[in-house]
Amino acid sequence: MYNTYYGLTAKPFQLNPDPNFYFGSKGHSRAMAYLEYGLSQEDGFIVITGEVGAGKTTLVRNLCRRLQSEKIVVAQIVNTALDAADILRMAAASLDLPFENVSKAALLLRLEMFARDCAKQGKRILLIVDEAQNLSHHALEELRMLSNMQSYDQPLLQTFLLGQPEFRAILMSEGMKQLRQRVIATYHLGPLDEDDSRAYIEHRLSTAGWQGDPCISDDAFDAIYGYTQGIPRKINTFCDRMFLMGYLEELHAFGTREVDKVMADIDEEFAAPPSTEVGTDHTIAELTPASSDIDAIERRVSRMESSVTTLVDALRKMISAPLKSVSSKNP
Template sequence: MYLKHFGLSELPFRITPDTSFVFANRQHQEALNTLLMALQEGEGFIKITGEVGSGKTLLCRRLLQSLGNEWSTAYLPNPSLDPDTLFLAIAEELGVKDAVGLDHFHLVRRINRALLDVARAKKRVVVCIDEVQAMPLPTLEALRLLSNLETEKRKLVQIVLFGQPELDERLRRPEIRQLLQRITFHCRLQGVEKLEIGNYVEHRLRVGGYRGDALFTPGALRALFRASSGMPRLINILAHKAMLSAFGEGVGRIDVKHIRLASKDTEGAKSLRWFWF
């Protein structure tokens, strides 16, 4: 690989959501601030949407890392579950040991008891669910019923939904309109802005151990933004492929031609054939 060629200690543009490489661009930071504020206010449902590769999972991990010891957290990465399986998964995340084999009524009661135990310990519960656009409608409705669990003072559980834009269409379905009405905060992730892409690339390179001069030319950065539309995952894929191309040529700087080659080989990237930088 190209680590030694560029003086790196680790790959800077992996697509795995790694919080050690987080670049807090404006929209990403605003979304995190909104989440933290909404949770402190005790709102039941919060929704984060964004296109594929916009950083939703990374935002979710940042949120979970930002919450202090006064929070009990649950994270569900796979929402394609029926209602009872969803409740079992939540019960497991809450540390419930005797939930398996219970019918729906007693399962909900057991979760309610666990939530009350957490509340008595002066802690609060937040459940983060990723890829919610894939959740069956009956399971979405079951989530709404779960949010009904409360004391006289506040909700026993708060739920953060992360999903692609199709989630908004699903939530407009008449049969789950009550859930839509309970979502009090919503953020839409748009990705890295044009003026931020240079800092984004430099930040990831520095975390990866690079200590030299600017590795990407200004034209390469403009091409990178154009080809990726600012979506972090695409930026990472294109930058990685461009560095591989430069490594193959034995050169020490990434130029427009390397981004062009990368864009031709990447699904979802915009063509740069007719654009000049």
């Protein structure tokens, strides 16, 4: 909605991981170095962990974009709430191999034959597994067994495991000793610091063609960092909301007042509603909402009405814009 109003060529704060918007912060640059080192080893597992929204998927997609496709076949598994047999099927599916109504032995044979064919062409397989914290121990063991595939002492498959912080605890558990021995590098991707958070916002805006409109004050950048704590996905969500507000209210500058308003809107919308649980032994007086609860409900209803009005206004703007353009050409 706000792209045209601010002269942007793309949506700068989309949630979908896009390597075109990759920002090499200090942490992301170190993580990229670990990934590149792992690739150079051509063997074992590389583990990257980080909080939800830290940018793990964008990091790996940027790496994949830089890989030489004639040497590496990339396969990715994103749905990991699977048992051991299903993880093999997902691996086969990601490589476009038949996997339905096939026994485990047949799956393993097809995967190995495909890997050997790739090796004959001078290629190797890179398997990227996202949300690794959801994998069962049996599924992780199947992935470890896949990593044993070799041809004349040359590894045929390498695996990147991306997961949330709890995956580190899983790796350190008693049953994961053999897998840990196959991990050649691991890195935890933390949030952006204050300087990188500002640079991240400016980088995404510049990538989308930003020419300084709207301007963002230093205090506004500080406030955004304080609210999002440097988590890229939170920054995207917040800034997208702020730019939408700027479009609707025709703003060309964002300061702390505008940032505070967006914070209040988001906090109000996601606030927990008053408890409605009722016990059989409560008196009528206890069941009567307090005035503070009534006020809170009225504020929420008012906020919902405001949100609906905002959406309607945005739709009207989108619809009326082309109509005005046509009428101006045909007086």
